Amino acid sequence: MIDFRSDNTGRAAPEILEALIRANHGTALGYGADDYTAALQRHFSELFETAVRVFPVATGTAANALALASLGPSWGNVYCSEVAHINTAEANATGFFGGGLKLVTVTGSHGKIAADPLAETLAGISPGQIHRGQPSAVSLTLATDLGAVYTLDEIRAVSEVAKARGLKIHMDGARFANATARLGCSPAEPTWRSGIDIMSFGATKNGGALCDAIVVFTPEITEILAVQLRRAGQVWSKMRFASAQLIAYVENGLWLDMARASNAIAARIAAGLRDIPSARLLAPVEANEIFLELPSTTMDALETDGFQFYRRSRSLTRFVCRFDTTEAEADALLAALRRHLAPMATPRAAE
Amino acid sequence: MIDFRSDNTGRAAPEILEALIRANHGTALGYGADDYTAALQRHFSELFETAVRVFPVATGTAANALALASLGPSWGNVYCSEVAHINTAEANATGFFGGGLKLVTVTGSHGKIAADPLAETLAGISPGQIHRGQPSAVSLTLATDLGAVYTLDEIRAVSEVAKARGLKIHMDGARFANATARLGCSPAEPTWRSGIDIMSFGATKNGGALCDAIVVFTPEITEILAVQLRRAGQVWSKMRFASAQLIAYVENGLWLDMARASNAIAARIAAGLRDIPSARLLAPVEANEIFLELPSTTMDALETDGFQFYRRSRSLTRFVCRFDTTEAEADALLAALRRHLAPMATPRAAE
Amino acid sequence: MIDFRSDNTGRAAPEILEALIRANHGTALGYGADDYTAALQRHFSELFETAVRVFPVATGTAANALALASLGPSWGNVYCSEVAHINTAEANATGFFGGGLKLVTVTGSHGKIAADPLAETLAGISPGQIHRGQPSAVSLTLATDLGAVYTLDEIRAVSEVAKARGLKIHMDGARFANATARLGCSPAEPTWRSGIDIMSFGATKNGGALCDAIVVFTPEITEILAVQLRRAGQVWSKMRFASAQLIAYVENGLWLDMARASNAIAARIAAGLRDIPSARLLAPVEANEIFLELPSTTMDALETDGFQFYRRSRSLTRFVCRFDTTEAEADALLAALRRHLAPMATPRAAE
């Protein structure tokens, strides 16, 4: 079996689990008042080239929902893409933690939201009106849920529209490492230097084990987030074991090394697909995910071959590369696709 | 420094962290659809001598609040002790996850709730009345927040009153291991055999690292709990790393060995206190916590000596024993107490 | 000034206010335990030809949100039209009262939802999955937010799909009188005989003053609705004054007389528009609302003439007829439209 199902089916980086064992000595105050959590603040502040506050949390859903709940009132509207994970796959955690907060979708390409439709949507809601909730925040997914990555210009265009209306901006960085590796810039660039107030910093999908994080760039958010995290049961009493994981994740560039590895495999597959005219990508492959339109008979054939992947619809598949997916696995997938699609090219064109 | 601050300041059992490393191979489906999580169900079902459903969660607060949210409607009243952790120290997570659910306190000794006042309280709320919410559930803390442990008879008396009114029963088992070790009975006895529908199964305070669990005894709760856990961001995508910890925790009786160790240290201190007439215990020492009334000058003196502990008020201290607290540490504390209290016995009597 | 802004800008029927004065004698138990509220149950049960439970509430928003909150869990998805009032104009009251419940839109024509896209949406959510919430209810707006009215067949087609999946069905009857007058059938037909479990029974827009109602057809909903209404501050202590209004509203067919009057005026305008080719209706005029696409210069001109109406966008207007809107007012509007649109027909075609 060759597993392309998800980046959460994979192993953790051994460095991260070993860090847990190294952290297991002596006693330490609970709930984040320990030395590891203090060191975590320094590591991330250095990484982001500014003083940030980092809160480890158990999952990306917790990171997204609680970050958004900290940005505005329960009658707020949060603008996001139709395909954003918060809108499609998190059991409306954002609406729940936000006390009834509403997600409002904004159009854009490949899972992004675009500045112009956002501006138009906001123009339709007068400040002070009481019938439609009030614009509160925008949520961008840096490596989108269709595998594309925002350019810095795209982030800044959205940010400008949002800031002009006084909205806060959240970044869903479930695949922040993959996106940053792709952009090839400092983590500061797509985040606070582009107006991001708070982000979900994903680690699990990229070789992490049991924690992700919320990173706060705008200090006034910190206090109201902290108490909400405690109330949400997201503050481990033995926090050092979470902080140690995140330190190991970013130390010595491990996080970017892993992301570059999975990106490279995805790029290798995408490059190989260029020779298979009937294989159509739904979006450019800019991170570690490949959304590929395939006939369902091809899906069946791939599964028979031993490939594991998700069927997103009757004609859409998703293949995800992990940090430890090998070139051989990529090449095997390409070979299988070539094998199955070549003879089908003609009938498929007739679909 | 000798640390009696909390059982959450301590190390994790090495067996638990090693289990993480052993689980780190191959790929596995996310969100609990993996082999470790399946094995966890078997381990706990064996432990409890009945088919149970176990959900690993990040913290005891999450376990308590989400277990209670699964037991009744948002307009429900949950009855608990005034000093219950859910009422005093979890940022009203229960009220939040319960959608406005209300905690109503019931009297009892040493952090327990007693059957008679519960019955009286319930008698005051007619079924169908709409002004006061509706009785929904009872929450018992097996090893209470004052260090005592319910007898089986006490649990069953409360349970009988609750069941007569159709209420569900939750057990906060933050120190379930310590209480079970004390009771010396099967884990089934104080739980489902006494009418408990759902419990928070604590591991962190007793040598765990990053997860506790919810154990469901009443099957119809399972489905509504599962979706609420997902929404709460309490379902790890790489769940195997949580399940592996909990398996290691209960395998070979590790959990009870650790609990017996911390209980024994607490009992050793309690026994030693009998010779110090001016040291007054707030409640019997039946688990691993000691609540001791002390003059604040004695508290100061202990701190100068290098002891770490919590001041619960100007005249109340808490000392907590961990699985790795040593007899020497216990004896050092007793010696210090003898030293400081002997000359103060007379003035203190005059307080 | 001639007011076509809304049916809530109008007067109340004098009969309704006089009923208040007649109810003002003696004492009566509070919170609905009075004779008027008992009589209300009988009046509505007769009207609907089945035993129903009626709860007066202050507003249609309260009726919608609390009816929907009574139909399912806080992690439920409620399916509605994109233009449904609950989705566009009630400050996400449904999400709030539903504890984070999510509105999911389903396509259809003229503000309706259609059975096929509903079936397709539901097919995409497996029972028991935890990531996307769970299908919980459908909300239909009988006289839609674009002025059309569901046929009985259309309701039943949607209902059949919903029931097959075990979903409950809510009807937003903000303009139930207008729709019922249009359908020319018993109120039982579009409601419980078509599978509706609960409805918002609007009165305010059709000559009411200070209350609407929730009508429950499926008895098991009653108890959980009652306590939620109390908690929502929607249970008047002097309930007789609300019940008396609703009795007067339906007594002697007053409600249908008023609805027929406003429908007739709207139909008169719609008929007149047929002679004005450049005036394009967004949807068929089947109740008392007219959605008319107009150039903004025509809107300006109408306002200068003294007509009041809402601009829904730069090219869309809404004209609403009240029970006391006169034929002369309708004819004046038509005359003005003819006057302004005739010379503009050509340039508008070039838009």
Added chain:
Amino acid sequence: MIDFRSDNTGRAAPEILEALIRANHGTALGYGADDYTAALQRHFSELFETAVRVFPVATGTAANALALASLGPSWGNVYCSEVAHINTAEANATGFFGGGLKLVTVTGSHGKIAADPLAETLAGISPGQIHRGQPSAVSLTLATDLGAVYTLDEIRAVSEVAKARGLKIHMDGARFANATARLGCSPAEPTWRSGIDIMSFGATKNGGALCDAIVVFTPEITEILAVQLRRAGQVWSKMRFASAQLIAYVENGLWLDMARASNAIAARIAAGLRDIPSARLLAPVEANEIFLELPSTTMDALETDGFQFYRRSRSLTRFVCRFDTTEAEADALLAALRRHLAPMATPRAAE
């Protein structure tokens, strides 16, 4: 039958219902953008001798819960008396609208909260701690739920403690008229001049019909309250009919005339009780409620005589005087009490 059950069992003042009829002409913009609602602001600003913002709402429960929800975050603690209506009789509406907000009780005499225990409670919660929620607001009930009335000094003492900690202060004025009549001062004195930020202004219990109000003294609250009221379904579209009631209520001192009348009847009964040594009042009679400890046999006898009242426990009754309760009714009650209690004085002493 002579009805002392509640002040909500009574009639409305005819002036209030007549005002509805007078307001029923012409068209008016909805949701409070009408002339009556504008006039209401002026009436109340004059009454309170400062610019206030008044929001009519359907019920006192809505007023209390939404006022408190506007004062602080969902993780806030609101301090109130154990017997406060918000804590005992409103289905935890405050917890619900507050998104999980917690009521924490503070001791005091006769349904009041006292400054010293409040200060002590607050001292126990450090700013910035995350485990116990955060102090957010205080709620005082001016005419308490045991029939007493705060003195201005008592309010100011509580207010001083609250303000020192940065807490907002809410007044439950369900019987504000009775309390103001008792205090004999300007409505400004016990409210904003004593530090109150927002109040529930009750009308229903004192001759109102279908609305109470929230009065905002601290302007920055207004905007976040307005949208929450809309979301709560508490903003009538035909608001003029609510505003007209409240204008009639305060115009020409009607509200205080009615309150003085009910207070006088209660005082007459209290005075008469002085001659009945075995009739023990639970609290001083300072408004229109009488809490009287009586043997249950006496309760039975009074009911046989045709008196209606509430039994609050096996030994406690409540008698409430309405604006139209007559002196003859009061005297009949006293006569009956004398008749039943005289022979029972001795056995009761033996209870």
